Amino acid sequence: MTQAPATDAVQKERSMILQKEMIADHYKQLEHVAETGRKVVYTFVPGNLNELIRCFDNLLPVHPEINALQNGMRKRTGKFILDAEKQGHSEDVCTYVKADIGMLRAGNIGPAGTKLPNPDLLLLSYTGCFTFMKWFELLREEYKAPVAMLHTPYQGDGTISDHMRNYMVKQLREEVIPKLEQISGQKFDIDKLREMLARSREAENDLVAVLESAKHRPSPIDAYFGGVYYIGPIFSAFRGTAGAVEYYRALREEVEARVAAGKGPITPDGELKEEKYRLVVEGPPNWTSFREFWKMFYDEGAVVVASSYSKVGGLYDQGFRHDPEHPLETLADYCFGCYTNLNLPSRVALLSKYVQEFHADAFLINSIKSCNSFSAGQLLILREVEERTGIAGGFIESDLVDPRYFSGANIKNRLESYFQMIMQKSKGAA
Amino acid sequence: MVLDELVDYCQRLYEDLDFRSVQAWKAAQPGRKAIGYMPIYVPREIIHATGMLPVGLMGGDMEIIRGDAYYQSYICHIPRSTIELGVSGRLDMLDGVIFPSICDVIRNLSGMWKLMFKDKYSKYLDLPQNFMPNVGGDFYVDELRSMAGDLQALSGVEVTNARLLESIRLYNRNRALVNALYDLRAAEPWRVPTVELYLLLRAGNVLPVEEHTELLQTYRALLDTAQRPQLDNSRIVLTGAFCEQPPLGLIRTIERAGCYIVEDDFVLGSRWIQGPVAETGDALANLVSAYLERSVANASVYIADKPKGESLVKACRHRCGEGVIFCAASFCDPALLDQPMLAHAVEAAGIPYTEFKYSENTGQFQVIKEQTGTFSDSLKLWGTT
Numbered sequence: 130m131t132q133a134p135a136t137d138a139v140q141k142e143r144s145m146i147l148q149k150e151m152i153a154d155h156y157k158q159l160e161h162v163a164e165t166g167r168k169v170v171y172t173f174v175p176g177n178l179n180e181l182i183r184c185f186d187n188l189l190p191v192h193p194e195i196n197a198l199q200n201g202m203r204k205r206t207g208k209f210i211l212d213a214e215k216q217g218h219s220e221d222v223c224t225y226v227k228a229d230i231g232m233l234r235a236g237n238i239g240p241a242g243t244k245l246p247n248p249d250l251l252l253l254s255y256t257g258c259f260t261f262m263k264w265f266e267l268l269r270e271e272y273k274a275p276v277a278m279l280h281t282p283y284q285g286d287g288t289i290s291d292h293m294r295n296y297m298v299k300q301l302r303e304e305v306i307p308k309l310e311q312i313s314g315q316k317f318d319i320d321k322l323r324e325m326l327a328r329s330r331e332a333e334n335d336l337v338a339v340l341e342s343a344k345h346r347p348s349p350i351d352a353y354f355g356g357v358y359y360i361g362p363i364f365s366a367f368r369g370t371a372g373a374v375e376y377y378r379a380l381r382e383e384v385e386a387r388v389a390a391g392k393g394p395i396t397p398d399g400e401l402k403e404e405k406y407r408l409v410v411e412g413p414p415n416w417t418s419f420r421e422f423w424k425m426f427y428d429e430g431a432v433v434v435a436s437s438y439s440k441v442g443g444l445y446d447q448g449f450r451h452d453p454e455h456p457l458e459t460l461a462d463y464c465f466g467c468y469t470n471l472n473l474p475s476r477v478a479l480l481s482k483y484v485q486e487f488h489a490d491a492f493l494i495n496s497i498k499s500c501n502s503f504s505a506g507q508l509l510i511l512r513e514v515e516e517r518t519g520i521a522g523g524f525i526e527s528d529l530v531d532p533r534y535f536s537g538a539n540i541k542n543r544l545e546s547y548f549q550m551i552m553q554k555s556k557g558a559a
Numbered sequence: 560m561v562l563d564e565l566v567d568y569c570q571r572l573y574e575d576l577d578f579r580s581v582q583a584w585k586a587a588q589p590g591r592k593a594i595g596y597m598p599i600y601v602p603r604e605i606i607h608a609t610g611m612l613p614v615g616l617m618g619g620d621m622e623i624i625r626g627d628a629y630y631q632s633y634i635c636h637i638p639r640s641t642i643e644l645g646v647s648g649r650l651d652m653l654d655g656v657i658f659p660s661i662c663d664v665i666r667n668l669s670g671m672w673k674l675m676f677k678d679k680y681s682k683y684l685d686l687p688q689n690f691m692p693n694v695g696g697d698f699y700v701d702e703l704r705s706m707a708g709d710l711q712a713l714s715g716v717e718v719t720n721a722r723l724l725e726s727i728r729l730y731n732r733n734r735a736l737v738n739a740l741y742d743l744r745a746a747e748p749w750r751v752p753t754v755e756l757y758l759l760l761r762a763g764n765v766l767p768v769e770e771h772t773e774l775l776q777t778y779r780a781l782l783d784t785a786q787r788p789q790l791d792n793s794r795i796v797l798t799g800a801f802c803e804q805p806p807l808g809l810i811r812t813i814e815r816a817g818c819y820i821v822e823d824d825f826v827l828g829s830r831w832i833q834g835p836v837a838e839t840g841d842a843l844a845n846l847v848s849a850y851l852e853r854s855v856a857n858a859s860v861y862i863a864d865k866p867k868g869e870s871l872v873k874a875c876r877h878r879c880g881e882g883v884i885f886c887a888a889s890f891c892d893p894a895l896l897d898q899p900m901l902a903h904a905v906e907a908a909g910i911p912y913t914e915f916k917y918s919e920n921t922g923q924f925q926v927i928k929e930q931t932g933t934f935s936d937s938l939k940l941w942g943t944t
């Protein structure tokens with residue numbers, strides 16, 4: 130779901146360059162699989178098993194959501210979606226799926242401008258959203274590729290039971306690992322997996338330090354718009370790699386330096402000089418007008434200090450770390466813990482906690498037309514968070530990658546009135 | 560009872576959004592409890608074995624006063640009518656609700672229920688998507704055991720193996736009668752109008768299974784006394800309506816437009832398990848293996864080893880369907896994401912199809928009437944499978 134291309138921000142920091150290089154190298158490797166003989170595993174972001182894929186050293190992951198969002202940022206998805214709809218895909222369903230199908234039909238040229246290889250395996254780690262299952266059923270029809278299915282039970286009661294964990298471990302042993310072995314032609318090596326998990330943990334510690342930095346005033350980061358860049362490597366093809374460890378160390382150092390210097394976040398128009406509003410945001414961003422959307426916030430001095438979207442690929446800030454001592458169990462726990470696999474009471478509790486711990490003065494929901502997983506129930510979430518925190522929430526609507534559902538003027542108006550209201554409230558309180 | 564009276568009775572049950580029959584059932588004996596369940600499939604046998612009444616919740620065509628305030632315009636209708644029923648107090652007679660894993664909307668509704676009705680039992684039932692007995696099967700046994708434990712605590716009645724086997728037996732009998740009616744409708748559709756069959760199925764949502772079984776038997780016997788002319792209708796298979804239900808008027812419109820519906824997925828939970836569940840041995844294990852081995856193909860279930868649409872094509876062949884109507888609720892992700900794959904399969908099999916969407920509160924049927932009428936005419940003129 131995440132991983133945006135490194136921004137052309139005015140201030141290019143080392144972490145940005147590292148990320149850009151990592152991504153470019155990955156696409157290069159994908160471009161050359163025919164020569165290198167490497168195999169390609171398509172898989173999703175929330176609950177991805179990157180360490181497991183990567184411990185077979187001839188496997189390379191591809192994340193269709195990331196292709197969709199990057200194509201969205203490059204304004205290519207409008208046409209892809211229309212093409213998919215012309216071919217019989219409903220206008221009512223998730224636009225990531227249609228953007229992917231449209232891209233495939235248009236020759237599968239990925240966001241890097243090179244042809245993406247077909248999958249040798251569809252690793253359906255199905256976490257927090259039913260659409261994933263349908264999506265890979267559709268891709269199975271298109272590519273005739275085998276599927277390895279990992280069904281992650283939902284935290285319906287807000288807890289993880291032993292029987293849920295056992296189920297996952299058995300699926301990993303009996304379904305996922307054998308298929309990865311078969312595709313790669315290599316034997317699964319649990320020690321290699323442990324090594325990767327140890328590196329994941331290291332990077333996760335640094336990511337958490339970055340996310341926690343937003344508790345400072347001013348916050349040195351924007352945890353939503355900037356956050357999508359920060360979570361990119363760890364939510365996708367790089368968790369468990371040495372590259373990710375290096376990236377997160379560099380990022381942490383940069384952010385800590387900003388804290389020490391009392392600086393605000395970097396935006397595409399430079400450093401934000403005055404932090405007027407501290408927001409918690411629920412829901413994914415819009416990608417087709419990402420810059421325009423972000424600008425509506427920083428122009429008003431609004432900084433997002435915590436967001437649920439930056440937790441779709443794991444709730445590290447709540448204490449989860451990959452554990453090399455229990456390699457399969459930890460993969461299971463990771464999948465259970467992704468944000469959209471939490472039940473609504475847990476989501477409300479988490480968001481309210483963010484408002485309090487990050488000293489936010491505003492709470493905003495960006496409700497995404499495409500995404501029932503996030504959106505169904507958000508109006509109740511809004512009310513519950515308002516009630517628990519005493520903050521009046523804001524609500525806007527857009528879509529991920531369908532430009533038809535991004536009405537810039539409308540959203541801008543709503544945001545401006547919302548910020549005004551927050552300002553008046555805070556003046557009244559002062 | 561004559562046929563019309565029986566159908567009227569079912570229609571009254573269908574229209575009664577205050578669930579008076581459930582209230583009456585509870586009032587008839589102190590201490591009785593009722594458990595609601597959302598579509599599609601919940602093993603009602605377990606609820607029954609605790610002496611509680613399973614009550615199927617399927618939204619409804621009603622004025623939405625507060626339900627809309629909980630949902631954005633791009634979310635299907637059934638959760639808002641369910642919330643409406645809840646906040647208006649019409650589900651107060653329920654002692655709990657079970658939300659099976661179908662889609663993200665029902666899944667999230669389970670959490671909303673926990674937030675909104677804190678003093679009531681609410682359970683998200685995760686049905687396995689892995690169908691290996693030692694993997695998905697073991698998980699499902701544990702899920703059911705935990706649900707049975709909850710229901711036991713709520714009712715004060717232990718779910719013994721003997722009680723559960725008895726419930727299985729009763730539901731097997733019920734399913735067999737429903738299936739027999741489906742078979743009869745496919746063989747002689749003029750004798751079993753779908754509107755009637757549908758109302759009968761809906762009655763099964765609110766009546767105790769014993770009573771519903773009797774109703775099915777009576778209906779079957781009364782059919783033999785009814786004289787109904789055979790019309791020159793086309794035979795169609797309808798699919799996509801497994802969760803949010805179309806309004807009755809829509810089903811009637813399709814029939815009046817010249818279509819005999821010979822297979823459908825309305826109220827699918829009542830026919831989810833194909834064939835009887837074993838009536839001896841370990842009852843819970845029997846429910847689990849029936850689910851793993853004999854669930855119907857549906858958009859909410861991962862199909863690992865068969866091509867998509869195979870079962871729809873088979874159903875068409877088996878029921879001598881001449882065409883398919885894809886009839887899904889607006890914004891229904893599972894149905895609408897499935898549809899292109901199913902359409903592809905029926906097309907490859909040379910079966911014509913048409914498609915439209917509905918909402919449970921759709922009030923205008925003219926366009927659908929014209930569309931299905933034209934479809935039916937074209938089937939009669941040009942296309943048979």
Ligand code: SF4
Binds near residue numbers: 259529
């Ligand atoms: S429905 Fe939401 S979570 Fe699911 S694939 Fe689409 S955008 Fe992602």
Ligand code: SF4
Binds near residue numbers: 663803890894
């Ligand atoms: S109608 Fe479809 S999307 Fe809506 S709750 Fe039912 S299955 Fe889910």
